[in-house]
Amino acid sequence: MSDAAIIDGKAHAAALRAQVADGVAAFAAAAGRVPGLAVVLVGEDPASQVYVRSKGQATEAAGMASFSHRLPAEASEAELLALIALLNADSAVDGILVQLPLPHQIDEDRVIAAIHPDKDVDGFSIANVGRLSVGQPGFVPCTPLGCAMLLEDRLGDLAGLDAIVIGRSNIVGKPMAQLLLARNCTVTIAHSRTRDLAEKVRRADIVVAAVGRPHFVRGDWIKPGATVIDVGINRIEAGDGKTRLVGDVAFDEARAVAGAITPVPGGVGPMTIAVLMRNTLVAAHRTAGLPYTG
Numbered sequence: 001m002s003d004a005a006i007i008d009g010k011a012h013a014a015a016l017r018a019q020v021a022d023g024v025a026a027f028a029a030a031a032g033r034v035p036g037l038a039v040v041l042v043g044e045d046p047a048s049q050v051y052v053r054s055k056g057q058a059t060e061a062a063g064m065a066s067f068s069h070r071l072p073a074e075a076s077e078a079e080l081l082a083l084i085a086l087l088n089a090d091s092a093v094d095g096i097l098v099q100l101p102l103p104h105q106i107d108e109d110r111v112i113a114a115i116h117p118d119k120d121v122d123g124f125s126i127a128n129v130g131r132l133s134v135g136q137p138g139f140v141p142c143t144p145l146g147c148a149m150l151l152e153d154r155l156g157d158l159a160g161l162d163a164i165v166i167g168r169s170n171i172v173g174k175p176m177a178q179l180l181l182a183r184n185c186t187v188t189i190a191h192s193r194t195r196d197l198a199e200k201v202r203r204a205d206i207v208v209a210a211v212g213r214p215h216f217v218r219g220d221w222i223k224p225g226a227t228v229i230d231v232g233i234n235r236i237e238a239g240d241g242k243t244r245l246v247g248d249v250a251f252d253e254a255r256a257v258a259g260a261i262t263p264v265p266g267g268v269g270p271m272t273i274a275v276l277m278r279n280t281l282v283a284a285h286r287t288a289g290l291p292y293t294g
């Protein structure tokens, strides 16, 4: 069997970002203002700083207004909640993103709950989780929505396909399973207590791995021709004191069996920020009472 097709997340993300930029221009013409995204960073975690910078750059590249708010690592929960209240009330801000994780003195759940659901472009609030669950329009977490877009682009209609999602986190696994269910897949959700995981993966037409363990899913688990979406981002030793990023799937093994597979890096990762841009544009349309057709 020939090697799997490589799903080029970078190219998909670039196309989505270009589509969002067009949408921003059309929105600005209709609404007389540009959409705005506020990103809040508490503390100085280096990885979070990189993510926040990339989000700000992507927001500006799409023609939207980027508002960056930084609080010191020792900021209190009350200070952060007061900032969120200001952003909730600010008509120039369509989307609010609080970069996680937060310092230990701040309760993440309370912070997420404080963001107005219509500005919760990360889709983490209970209101948006509920909307996804019952099929109402809301905001869906960016990473799983990006995975669903890659799958639909590759496979078209997903109805009737057997899908397995490995991982059940609130930000990836659970919303991914909901999205696949909403697309009429038959969905298995696997986790650390799942028995006979390899057997279950072997039945799946779609495999989404969101585990956080390098090379966890082996090639001989994959059904020939299956579509494999690797969400994992794991840094491993590459020799010479260097490190490199790998996914949750043993890529070379899986590639020999699968029909299509996302690489790491360059697969799911680039889609996440592109979908955040899209969610912000959608939020702006809803606030302005304009239809979004993208």
Ligand code: NDP
Residues within 6 Å of the ligand: 143, 166, 167, 168, 169, 170, 171, 172, 173, 190, 191, 192, 193, 194, 197, 210, 211, 212, 213, 231, 232, 233, 234, 268, 269, 272
């Ligand atoms: P979490 O650690 O929150 O969840 C991991 C999940 O994997 C849990 O549900 C856990 O099960 C399950 N798991 C752990 N060990 C096993 C096992 N042996 N067998 C089966 N399931 C297992 O991680 P996230 O969902 O936040 O992230 C997953 C991966 O995706 C990480 O590598 C992360 O870096 C990456 N990621 C990538 C993003 C991107 O933009 N590409 C965005 C977000 C995450 P249990 O619930 O039972 O503990």
